[in-house]
Amino acid sequence: MLGAGRIGGWAAKLFADLGYDTAVWSRHQKTLPGIQSYFGRAQLADALTLRDYVICSLPLTGDTRGILNSSAFGKMKRGAYLVNVARGAHVKEADLIRALDEDQLSGACLDVFQREPLEASSPLWNHPKVTITPHVASFWVDSGIDQAADLCGQVARGEPLSNKIDLELGY
Template sequence: MTRLLFKSDLDRADLWTAALKKHKPDLEVEVWPLRAPEPAGDRSAIDYALVWKPPAGVLKTLPNLKAIFSLGAGIDHLFGDPELPGDVPVVRMVERGLTAGMTEYVVMQVLYHHRRMLDYRAQQRAGVWDELSFVAPWDRKVGILGLGQLGGDAAEKLALLGLDVAGWSRTPKEIPGVASYAGAAGLEAFLARSQILVCLLPLTEETRGILGAETFAKLPRGACVINVGRGEHLVEADLLEALESGQIDSATLDVFAREPLPADSPFWSHERIVVTPHVASITVPDTAAEAVVENIRRIERGEAPRNVVDRDRGY
């Protein structure tokens, strides 16, 4: 009997249980908090954990864990636990539904800024009928910070639309139609060409605060910023200052250091900022469960799971 612990305060356990059992009917799903009496409450019987923001120390109490699966693309919610088991593989959520959703959102927001829709919305409110200047897609330079599963797919799709797309990552990547910049040596040149900058980086100590005054100053004047990585990538005060000075023209923010976004945040009413409530991409239970079950089967065959986090790198 294979048992999996499910924990999330945001996702419906019944939908996930049904999706998991669809792909592995013999899987027993236990929902946190574990119940008594035994064996449902027997923590030693749990083989896998599929979780989002589990309470600190909980995973350490499951002595026979074979893998920890993140319910979302990010894994920083796990590595914030000082007692996270060090000998259990942590697996990132990589599934086609999550990837498709993020690409859809990024393409939508890039085109929104590219076609100056914030300006047209302002004209609509003012009752102004005026044709604004237009930039051909091949003259619009888009930069994607982070070329992992999500960033790479978004970059490729944007290139297919004819935009001039480049990406920056720790090591060089080969993506059709996308110029590759890598490492510290390539960052400044990458930023200098990025008229629309999209952040899809994992959150690490190296990337925390990367969307700040130093980065903004290296972008072309009047650039746009789209943050769909993590809220901690952005230095909020620096963005407001850059918007005030005109160095940054506009921004789309889907993630924030504090969520929900506080009611007194100036972002809510800022005319040059698009705010969405951390919905750029939502994990799809059916396709995500399929990916989780495939990794469980790999482990049961004695194979290594796919998309395991490199703890030294933090992603």
Template structure:
């Protein structure tokens, strides 16, 4: 949408993703903002955003795709595929360490609608699953920690850390040298949250010194990832192109259309974001 158009002044619904800050002053009639993804930080970060509902898109199929991605990444490290690929390049015939799933401690950081189901899915596969969230809400079969006070206990025994946090002021830059230092040496990172949560230079430093044993990164501060970014060629990093849970366009359109109909008919909107929590 070109916000200089006359029609913009009459728009009641704005469908958006990474829109430029300041556009909302040109949209005086807006009654609902609808993200085309699960993230809404790009909307709420704009100080000019008005007091109207913000909705997101998410469905069970998207959760299933994310769970598949995280399970594959977990198996990638648990079964030593990272080591095996390296040894193939070196023409070395050597089996990786062999551990049962219940001997692998996987921590899921962020237990929202997607994170909670991923923790449960990992638990069903036999992993020793720990969870952390701001509230510490319980999940059956998962040892859950809550708030800042519980974060050290959550982090210290992990073999793999899965980041599923939303992007808020509190989670921006949370994956940094201070957090990595609280993990046991050699912990692996699976980053599926939001790009700005990860301090990329700190990740490289932690990998280089062995504090982290590897990382699969699906989301980045700059996307597409610039060709000169050192993560592309780092031997300890697997880069994936924001593919963990891409929602089919038809499903996105269907959910947005449904909320538009509800707005016009006065029915309660679906998937409304809690603005104070930013997710």
């Protein structure tokens, strides 16, 4: 799991609870019971090497833009499967297509794209190893209505908001 925040941490715990050997990678070390934590650029290759599935739930920052590229795909276990539910700009799509065509990756499920909506001429639409979903991955975690209700309750109770954007971090 690339990303160990609210979504990535939730998904990692779910997979670990199902008995999968699960690891997360993030900017800073995270402590999640029963889950290996890799952090920082120096440990990215180690985080990718042994995984059958790589799921990206990272925030999009200057450091994570294009992080899933030919170099990253080359470090992944041959035959790994990529899932991107974060931001399209994490994936260099031409590099992904090459990795799929060369059987470095066995497939990819993409909920987001570099350019949205995905252009009709994109080779991703017809690639036999690509599954495209309609940018709905976040609905599986929680609904926007629930988030809005929680935030309204926090304001009404005078509590600090739990879902604030840190402009310095970029998410």
